Amino acid sequence: MSPNQELGLWQSEKIQPHHRERLAIVYVRQSTLQQVLDHQESTRLQYGLAQRAVGLGWSQERVLTIDDDLGKSGSSAEGRIGFQRLVSEVGLNHVGLILGIEMSRLARCSKDWHQLLEICALFGTLIADLDGIYDPGQYNDRLLLGLKGTMSEAELHILKQRLVQGKRNKAQRGELGFHVPIGYVRRPSGEVIFDPDEQAQQVVKLIFRKFEALGTLNAVLRYLVKQQIQIGVRHYSGSHKGDLEWRRPNRPTLQNLLKNPAYAGAYAYGRQQTDLRRKQAGRPHTGQVVMTPENWYVLIQDHHPAYISWEQYQHNQAQLKANRNRADELGNPRSGGALLSGLLVCEKCGCRMNVQYYQGNLPRYVCCRAASDYGGSLCQYLAGTCLDEYVSQQVLSALEPIALELSLQAETHLEQERGELDKLWQQRLERAEFESQRAGRHYRLVEPENRLVARQLAQEWEAKLKDYQHLQEEYKRFSHQQPKSLSESEKQMVRQLAEDLPTLWHSSSTTPVQRKEIVRQVIHRIRVDVQGESERVQVMIEWIGGTLTQAQIIRPVARWTQLSNYPQLCQRLEQLAQAQLSSQEITQCLIAEGFYPPKRLTTLKPDEVQKLMRDLGLGKRRGALERESLAEHEWWLTDLALALEMPMVTLYNWVRRGWVKARKQTHAPHHWIIWADTAELERLKTHRQCPSGEIQRQRWQGKVPEITIPPTEGKPS
Structure with a gap:
C-alpha cells in the first residue's frame, strides 16, 4: 500500500x-x-x-x-x-x-x-x-x-x-534460580553447595552458634566486631563475578542471614507477597508483606546442604520475634536494674506489667494498661527490689544441685569458643600467606626490563608482606590473651565460681543482662497479686518445666495504716504503754513478736515506735500531780494537737506567734499548757482549715486577721 x-x-x-x-x-x-x-x-x-x-x-x-x-x-x-x-x-x-x-x-x-x-x-x-x-x-x-x-x-x-x-511451576520443582546467600555457591549445573572456602563456611557456622548462645542479633554483631571477624561475600556480577570479598559485619547482613530458610537446607518461594491494600500506584515493589512458612507458595526441605536444622531455624525465628519491643512479646534483656522485666503478669487483669525507675535506678513494677488505654487507675504496683530478691533466691536454689554440671559445661563452652576463634585466625593467616606468596610469584615472573610493571608489582608484594606480618603480630597478642586451652588456674576458678553461685550472682562482673538471661532460662512467667493496699504480695512462679511455686512476700508501703497487722500493732502498743515500758523496751518486744516497719527497713527503731505512739495518743503517761494541775478547759500541747488532728510542730508555732492562749509550766519539764473551751476549739479548727495564703492576703489589704487574735477572757494566768 x-x-x-x-x-x-x-x-x-x-x-x-x-x-x-x-x-x-x-x-x-x-x-x-x-x-x-x-x-x-x-x-x-x-x-x-x-x-x-x-x-x-x-x-x-x-x-x-x-x-x-x-x-x-x-x-x-x-x-x-x-x-x-x-x-x-x-x-x-x-x-x-x-x-x-x-x-x-x-x-x-x-x-x-x-x-x-x-x-x-x-x-x-x-x-x-x-x-x-x-x-x-x-x-x-x-x-x-x-x-x-x-x-x-x-x-x-x-x-x-x-x-x-x-x-x-518452576519453583515447585525447586528449579527457579535465585541469588544464593552468603556461605553458598551455585554450580554451572544449578546445584547449590557450600562455599568451597573453609573460612567463609566457618564464619557462617560461628554466627549461628553465637546467636544460639547470646540470643540477640546485636550481641552477635558486637561479638564479631570485638573479635575482628569479617564475613565473606561473593560478587554476583561485574568484572569480579565469583570473587570472594571480606566485609565488616553489619546488622542488615546478619538479619538476612538469620531469617533466610536456605541455611536450613530449604528451598522457599513466596516468603514475601504483595498486599494490594498496601501497594502504592506507580511503585511496583511496594506492598510487600512477609508471610509465615504456612503461607509460602513453595517450601521444599532438604533441597541442598544445610548449616542448621529446620527446628533450629524455627527456634531462631521465635527468638527474633520475642526480642521485639512489643507488649505481647517478652523482649530481649536490657541493661536496666529490673531483674524481672518482661516476665511479670498481673494476676488481676492478665496484662504484662511494665517497669518504671525512680530515685536513679530503683525499679518499680506497674500494671498501667487500664490507665494508659482507658484513662482509668493503676491496676496494681509494687517496689521491685523485694520481688527481685525473692526470685533471685529461688533461682539460685534451683541451680544449686546442678552447680558441678554447670561448671563442666562452662569449661567445655570456653574451650570450644577459643578453639573456633583460633581456627579462624589460622585460616586468616593461611590466606594472608598465600596472597603474599602469589604477589611474590607475580613479581618474579615479570621481565626485569619492564620497570613500570615491576615497580607496581614490587609495591603490591611489599604491601602483602606487611599485612601478613601485621596479622602474625595480632595473632600472637590474641594467643597470649586467650590461649587455645584453659589453664589449670582458669579451670579451678570456673569450678569455684560454680560451687559458690550466690557470690557469682552478686559479683560486680556479672551484668544485669546476664542475670536476666539466666532467669529467663528457668522461669516462664511470674504472676503477681498485691493484696489491696497492704504490704502482702502473692507471687506465683511458673518454671520452664511446668512446676509452680507459690509464696507470699512483704513489700514496702508508705503508711503504718497500710500494714495488714496494723490493728494488732495498735492493740499491742496500747498494752505495752499501759505497762509503763520505755520506748526501747517496747521496740524490743515488737521485734521479738514479728512486727516490722511499713517501709521494709531491716528492723523497727525506737524513734519510729515513739512517733507512732504519739500519733495514737499513747505517749508517756502524765503523773497524778500533772493531771491535777490542769484547770478546766486546759490541754497539754500534745493532747490538743491530737484532738485537732494536726502536727504538734504546727501547734507549737501558733503558740510562739500568740495565736492561742497558752502558758508554760514554772517547774520542770516546762511543758506548754493551752486553754481551749468548746468555742476556742471551733476557732482553732476553723483556723486549721483556713487556706495558707488567706492570712497573708488580709494583711496585704491592711486588715488584721481576726482568726489570729485569741479572746481575752479565760486566758490562763
Whole structure:
C-alpha cells in the first residue's frame, strides 16, 4: 500500500477546522528500558506518527510529541509524567487530536483509560490509532474505544498471569534460580553447595552458634566486631563475578542471614507477597508483606546442604520475634536494674506489667494498661527490689544441685569458643600467606626490563608482606590473651565460681543482662497479686518445666495504716504503754513478736515506735500531780494537737506567734499548757482549715486577721 493510500484511511469528516486550531499530540511509550534499547523499530514507528499528523492538516510546529514515559509501564497513571501531562493539556482545551499506534500505548488500566475518554468527550478531542480516527463524544466510537481499552488491560493481565504461573511451576520443582546467600555457591549445573572456602563456611557456622548462645542479633554483631571477624561475600556480577570479598559485619547482613530458610537446607518461594491494600500506584515493589512458612507458595526441605536444622531455624525465628519491643512479646534483656522485666503478669487483669525507675535506678513494677488505654487507675504496683530478691533466691536454689554440671559445661563452652576463634585466625593467616606468596610469584615472573610493571608489582608484594606480618603480630597478642586451652588456674576458678553461685550472682562482673538471661532460662512467667493496699504480695512462679511455686512476700508501703497487722500493732502498743515500758523496751518486744516497719527497713527503731505512739495518743503517761494541775478547759500541747488532728510542730508555732492562749509550766519539764473551751476549739479548727495564703492576703489589704487574735477572757494566768 502506497503512503497516499495509507493516509487515505486516516481521512475522516470527524476532523473539523476547530480541531486543527488546537494541538496534535503524539504519545510515545515503551514498557521497559530493555524494550527501548532492543525494540527500536516500535519506537521509530511511534515517532513517525508526527508525519501522520502533518498529513492530516496540522502544521509541523502544532504537533507535540510527548515521550516522557519511555521505559514505564502503562498499568497505572501514577509515576507517568507524560500521561499526566497529556491529560492536563486535554483538560485545558489545548488538544484537538491524540495519536498512538494502539490503545495500549496510552493506558492499560480501565480507570485511567475511561478517565481520558471522559475528558476527551467533554472537550471534543479526537483519538487516532493505526486503525482509524475516533470521536469519544459519539456513542459508537466510544463503545469501540472502551472495548479496545478493555482488551489492552486483559492482554497485560494474561501476559502477567502466564509469567507468574510459569515461575511458580518452576519453583515447585525447586528449579527457579535465585541469588544464593552468603556461605553458598551455585554450580554451572544449578546445584547449590557450600562455599568451597573453609573460612567463609566457618564464619557462617560461628554466627549461628553465637546467636544460639547470646540470643540477640546485636550481641552477635558486637561479638564479631570485638573479635575482628569479617564475613565473606561473593560478587554476583561485574568484572569480579565469583570473587570472594571480606566485609565488616553489619546488622542488615546478619538479619538476612538469620531469617533466610536456605541455611536450613530449604528451598522457599513466596516468603514475601504483595498486599494490594498496601501497594502504592506507580511503585511496583511496594506492598510487600512477609508471610509465615504456612503461607509460602513453595517450601521444599532438604533441597541442598544445610548449616542448621529446620527446628533450629524455627527456634531462631521465635527468638527474633520475642526480642521485639512489643507488649505481647517478652523482649530481649536490657541493661536496666529490673531483674524481672518482661516476665511479670498481673494476676488481676492478665496484662504484662511494665517497669518504671525512680530515685536513679530503683525499679518499680506497674500494671498501667487500664490507665494508659482507658484513662482509668493503676491496676496494681509494687517496689521491685523485694520481688527481685525473692526470685533471685529461688533461682539460685534451683541451680544449686546442678552447680558441678554447670561448671563442666562452662569449661567445655570456653574451650570450644577459643578453639573456633583460633581456627579462624589460622585460616586468616593461611590466606594472608598465600596472597603474599602469589604477589611474590607475580613479581618474579615479570621481565626485569619492564620497570613500570615491576615497580607496581614490587609495591603490591611489599604491601602483602606487611599485612601478613601485621596479622602474625595480632595473632600472637590474641594467643597470649586467650590461649587455645584453659589453664589449670582458669579451670579451678570456673569450678569455684560454680560451687559458690550466690557470690557469682552478686559479683560486680556479672551484668544485669546476664542475670536476666539466666532467669529467663528457668522461669516462664511470674504472676503477681498485691493484696489491696497492704504490704502482702502473692507471687506465683511458673518454671520452664511446668512446676509452680507459690509464696507470699512483704513489700514496702508508705503508711503504718497500710500494714495488714496494723490493728494488732495498735492493740499491742496500747498494752505495752499501759505497762509503763520505755520506748526501747517496747521496740524490743515488737521485734521479738514479728512486727516490722511499713517501709521494709531491716528492723523497727525506737524513734519510729515513739512517733507512732504519739500519733495514737499513747505517749508517756502524765503523773497524778500533772493531771491535777490542769484547770478546766486546759490541754497539754500534745493532747490538743491530737484532738485537732494536726502536727504538734504546727501547734507549737501558733503558740510562739500568740495565736492561742497558752502558758508554760514554772517547774520542770516546762511543758506548754493551752486553754481551749468548746468555742476556742471551733476557732482553732476553723483556723486549721483556713487556706495558707488567706492570712497573708488580709494583711496585704491592711486588715488584721481576726482568726489570729485569741479572746481575752479565760486566758490562763
